[in-house]
Amino acid sequence: MxxxxxxxxxxxxxxxxxxxxxxxxxxxxxxxxxxxxxxxxxxxxxxxxxxxxxxxxxxxxxxxxxxxxxxxxxxxxxxxxxxxxxxxxxxxxxxxxxxxxxxxxxxxxxxxxxxxxVPRTTRAQAMDVLSSQASIAGYKAVLVAATHLGKHFPLMMTAAGTVQPSRIVILGAGVAGLQALATAKRLGAIVEVSDVRAAVKEQVESLGGRFIDLPELGTADGAGGYAKEVTREFLDKQREILKARVALADVVIATAQVPGKKAPVLLPRDMVEGMKPGSVIVDLAASTGGNCELTRADEEVHHHGVTILGPSNLAATVxxxxxxxxxxxxxxxxxxxxxxxxxxxxxxxxxxxxxxxxxxxxxxxxxxxxxxxxxxxxx
Known part of the structure; x- marks a missing residue:
């Protein structure tokens, strides 16, 4: 060997x-x-x-x-x-x-x-490389975002006054997204999570996150716990709902991917331009095209005051x-x-x-x- x-x-x-x-x-x-x-x-x-x-x-x-x-x-x-x-x-x-x-x-x-x-089955969990490496990537994505953000994550009460906690939106509640949620909550941030699979709502809430509901859109739960591809109508409605949440966010961590397919674009240019100056996007789907329209793999992009990071192999940094x-x-x-x-x-x-x-x-x-x-x- x-x-x-x-x-x-x-x-x-x-x-x-x-x-x-x-x-x-x-x-x-x-x-x-x-x-x-x-x-x-x-x-x-x-x-x-x-x-x-x-x-x-x-x-x-x-x-x-x-x-x-x-x-x-x-x-x-x-x-x-x-x-x-x-x-x-x-x-x-x-x-x-x-x-x-x-x-x-x-x-x-x-x-x-x-x-x-490796199949996403109970028996194969001990061999599931995607899950083990995605968990590490989700953890590190939050640390990368915190490094680039000019704000505290937690609520800070000081003699000089109170600093409000950062608001984070996570796109995708797979292994990476859930680990990002858990890490961001430990750091004291307010966290909202969006996913096309209604079945993950309970997991999000159990970790202290707020699930962004997508009303009357059915479900996109796929086999093996993956998300399946959804219709154009579904994506358009999702973006409409997300636009308001993203505009309030200090950090967006994007993790949405579909096996064997190009990553769905969930953050088009106009949504990025509606974000607050100084906010940060960490796009974990960069290697498959990115969830953000402006992402460039392994590059740092600045657009309308927003920093867009596209790390393609965050697990390797841990x-x-x-x-x-x-x-x-x-x-x-x-x-x-x-x-x-x-x-x-x-x-x-x-x-x-x-x-x-x-x-x-x-x-x-x-x-x-x-x-x-x-x-x-x-x-």
Whole structure:
């Protein structure tokens, strides 16, 4: 097994920690770690050696001989080409936007598991990378907003007078949004939350937030706890209701995404221009187009006195704990393939089948295979 140092710009996480390597070695794996792989996340080479891993310098050579490769970000073309034919890859492949990579992995007969495809079921919770990383991103989004906002979050009563608490609007009550809500409340802010799924209202209120009701619009609850795409009429009415709430907000944290789709634009230009000078938008959907019309991924935009931040990988800025959780998620999935010190892919297992992207030369995931077929037809 090989764990390389990540090469994606800004990626500070690592796919295995000394904690999980110790368990892998104990289970019978021979684990190789590229020198420096965990340094940015606070895990030293000595810590890996201390639990039984071997250190290597050349990633291509180690990849070429490894039966299993654990990564965080998707491999580059060169890194994919270095994988041994028939090997097993665990990574955040981002298959909807990396169809070419998916095809190359299949052609090399790599058995690949896209960690973002882990089913949202009770049994799979311990492997749910999207939830573990989104929780960290939601937490950090509030801290980023607080850093850029020229106001206190909590009510402050001083000898010089009272300072009113900041008002925060959160768009999307998934894992990131709920963690942002919990963090902002701990800091003393007044928090309102909007979501197209009526079912999350109780969760929002249990954390001390106020749910922004969208009356007479039905529901947009999708399978697996995700939001589904909604109609144009639904979005227009939602924006009308949000416009009044956003105009009063000091901070807007946007987290609304639909799997495999471009993020819905919930903050058009005119809504931003109606916000108070000095207010801040943190758009966690920046990597999929952004919930704000003016968002630019990994850039800081200033428009009409509003600061718009589009971090595409906030979890990587909390690399120690993000790596800890990611590595545990991967380990919990990997053990489903490890029986009697032999690797096998139990296709009958719903978690394995739901996460499996490529296997035995084929693209196996039911949501991705048709996209490749459509791309081939268009070509």
């Amino acid at each position: 090989f764990v390389p140092q990540e090469t994606r710009p800004g990626e500070r996480r690592v796919a295995a920690t000394p904690e999980t390597v110790k368990k892998l070695v104990g289970a019978g794996f021979e684990v190789e770690i590229q020198r420096g792989a965990g340094t940015a996340a606070g895990y030293t080479d000595a810590a890996y050696e201390g639990v039984g891993a071997s250190l290597v310098t050349s990633a291509p050579a180690a990849s070429a001989s490894a039966d299993v490769v654990l990564r965080v970000a998707a491999p580059t073309d060169a890194e994919a080409a270095a994988l041994k034919e028939g090997s097993i890859l665990f990574a955040l492949v981002d298959p909807y936007r990396n169809l070419g990579l998916v095809r190359r992995l299949a052609e090399r007969h790599v058995t690949s598991f896209a960690m973002e495809l 690399a120690t704990d993000a790596s800890l959780l990611y590595a545990r998620n991967v380990l919990n999935l990997l053990v489903l393939l490890w029986k009697d010190k032999q690797l096998a892919v139990p296709l009958e297992d719903e978690v394995v089948a739901g996460t499996l992207l490529t296997h035995a030369g084929d693209v196996r995931h039911p949501a991705i295979a048709p996209l490749l077929q459509d791309a081939a037809v268009r070509a």
